Amino acid sequence: MIVERLHVTERMKIVGGLLLLMLMAVLGIVAKTPTLTRVDIRLDEHLVPLRDAVLTLGAKGATVVAQAEVGAVIAVLVPVGLWLLRRRRDALITACLMAGSLAVAFAVKVLLAEHRPPQRLWVIPPDNAESFPSGHATVAAAVALLLFLLVRGRLRALVAILGVLFALGVGFARVYLGVHYPVDVVGGYLVAAGVSLVVVGIFDIPSIRRGLEDVGTPASGRHHAGRASRTMAERH
Template sequence: MTSYRNKLVGGLVLLVALIGLGFAVKTSALTRRDISMDEEVAAWRDGALTALAKGATHAASSTVGMALTLLIPAALWLLHRRWDAVRTLLVMGGALAVAFVVKVAVSEHRPPRRLWVIPPDNAQSFPSGHTTVAAALALAVVLLVRGPLRVLVALAGLAVTAVVAFARVYLGVHYVPDVIGGALSAVVAALLACALMELPPVRGRLDALEAGSGGRGRHAGSRGR
């Protein structure tokens, strides 16, 4: 139960920090600083980098995120990895839900229109939904991988998330705190999802599902993660 409490408390603390960051960046002083940073990044623009940024932003769109949130757990379920399927659904779906709720609650304005390379998906800027999708996918995959390969997968996920985060700032549709908030949304969801799955009633039900599906008990090594 100590592991459960640590994850729960960690998730709730980061959630409070996420909301606090969202309201902090709405202050005029921080907004001026964020606009200045976006203007500096805009000075780096060239054709090849812009094409890369557009590709990264399309790959991490909300449509892609929602599709993966359903398809990956469905595939895992069919492979009789019921524990992993539920956890992946909670991590990715939870991340999208956290980002959406905070986005609506904070309702931060986008950077000035003159900085946009592409139009934003909606009017609210914090947190970045695209960064949330990338970070949530990275965390979900890391939790699925076991053994020495996990470190390499984690580094790859971190790199992909960083590329998407940079792309959103580069394209002028987000501030730096927005992409930080997107990553935090995914971490919050991952911690809370893992905490929920360690509750005895939930764990017992998942154990029964895994055993009934012919799973190899791989979930047992996942509880502490």
């Protein structure tokens, strides 16, 4: 019964992640409609009166720390560190979640080719021509999700709150700077959430989890572990 519940949980995570990615794709298609574009432009215009030197500096800083290059560095360096600490499952989840989020966001950008907000709203020039989904929001949300997955114990709740604030701050910054529509930010969040559920669901599959636990474990250790598992199973 325990194994069956685990299998159901894994399927729910993977299916849920795929559904979020499908929702993101539908949202991207809807974002190209004139009606939603007009609404998004009006929302962007409402932020123009809020602009001042301090907010603009902070928004630019958020843009720098959440750019795709930062996500690529995280996708490489953090997994290496985790692998050396023998947190192999966490290392692979980190690499797949971050690289997968970046890849999906880039692919959707190219396929949908949604235009940026009008140039009159730009505080800084955008880094590419495509608007949906926001790559910066994708990176920020992926980082927030990774912090929640990697940090355990008493600090987890605090880290989760800080991660959410970081993701929301980056999303606001991109709209504030006039280079994204609000729907682009939501799309970026959906990319990271969808990819994270799929990745975690895959690495929760018992055979994959056991395989990662066996990596680097001496054969004798695997033999004793396997015998202990069989003994426990026989008792139940």
